[in-house]
Amino acid sequence: MAVSTKPARGMRDFLPADVRRREYVIGVVSAVFEAYGFEPIETPAVENIETLTGKYGEEGDRLIFKILKRGEGATSGEADLALRYDLTVPMSRVVAEYRAALPKFFKRFQIQPVWRADRPQKGRFREFYQCDVDATGSTAMTVEAEQLAAAADVLTRLGFGDFTIxxxxxxxxxxxxxxxxxGRDLHGTALIALDKADKIGRDAVVTDMVARGVTAVAAGALVDLLFGLEGRDNAAALDALGAFIGTHETGARALGELREILALTAGLSAGPHVRIDATLARGLGYYTGAIFEINVADLAGSLGGGGRYDDLVGMFLGQKVPACGISLGLERILVVMSERGMFPASVERAPAAVLVANFDADARADVLALAAELRRDSGLAVEVYPDVDKLGKQFKYAAERGIPFVAVLGAQERASGEVAVKTLATGAQEAVARTRAAEYIVSNMGLFRG
RNA sequence: GUGGGUGUAGCUCAGUGGUAGAGCUCCGGACUGUGGCUCCGGCUGUCGCGGGUUCGAAUCCCGUCAUCCACCCCA
Structure with a gap:
């Protein structure tokens, strides 16, 4: 075996138990998003490369998986296609392309994989699913408020109580x-230093900023402001920020938007979780207004993030279309849920409710017939042991797979028109009339519902 | 892209220069129509890969690959 059977770096195979967990979370996410009136769309895994480049900032562009041009590209290294890096940019392209056919307020959700040529680590993969909700066509803060509420609903329904928005x-x-x-030319680099405030401490931030060209006076003022906000509630933080920026026009308007978002979410599920954080910067290039990030204590990265991006659709359309969205990271949610054991028993269920044993070659056709009857009459999943084998092996197999019932149909049972049904959890076994076997199993199934 | 940890049986790992080990799993049997518990027996290895040092390398050195963790950034 010369070839490795491992999946490519940063990519994963999903075995049945993994898929069940993923589908459970995806089910909750879609149900909540749909309840808010968002509609599903899907877009291709691959985009033309120019659709993606220049949208994410320098760091983001570097992580785009590029696809070599067919033919001469194999030698020249030229790429004309790329795997999508997120769902926001493809969605913006779609809005630009189908503008006339879409409603005035287009509310869509999208749950699909994206690819990033990043270095893998805990909760970070090169192929991962994002669950995005976005709305275009409105600049109202009701959009932000509802999306935060939707994200909070999802996390709450999954059992998270301790997240911060x-x-x-x-x-x-x-x-x-x-x-x-x-100076404006230093804003970008200053934000990077500022973003680290809660991690590296006051003095380190000043040193970092000065190293990036910010004057010591300016750096000191920023640090005084940010560290002065610690421990304050949202209203006090906004007041302090307002005092600092004074009469700055766009700044004052932006603070007004944050106040509005707080007021609108106050009575919603998101309300208790929202916290003003002046150090939150977010690197993606396309954000223009409110930005948010969802965190939980036991994960270094975020569970989700998003914000307003009023100019992105315009980059494709040439006409401004306001937009705002939030993205939940499926794998991040799954990592934390797995570590905390948050999955309900119904998700960790056995593949089948009944195993029909098969130990008599002459009875094989009847075994299959019994399985068909049980499926029809009980509505449960029924599995047949494929090989003719010792009964002991078959009981062991059922126990290992977590299948709660074993139905035995041997010469004795066939002669008497019965089926022996054993409940593995209790060890109880009863001979029941074949016509009542499904009913017997269903009535005992309640023991195993989580 | 930067820094660090780890690669030995299917899994978890021990083994720091002298003939590759344990536990669990798995397989068989005690129990040929009944799982879990117990007991008995058995299988399994390019010691990640390539080179170097050495009489001798799983062990030391160099390189490389994989993986994990952290940074950057992000979901």
Missing amino acids: RLNHRQVLAAILDAAGV
């Missing part, structure tokens, strides 16, 4: 930097 605004960040006296 960090909320900030790109224009607030810009206003703070302006007010501190940081």
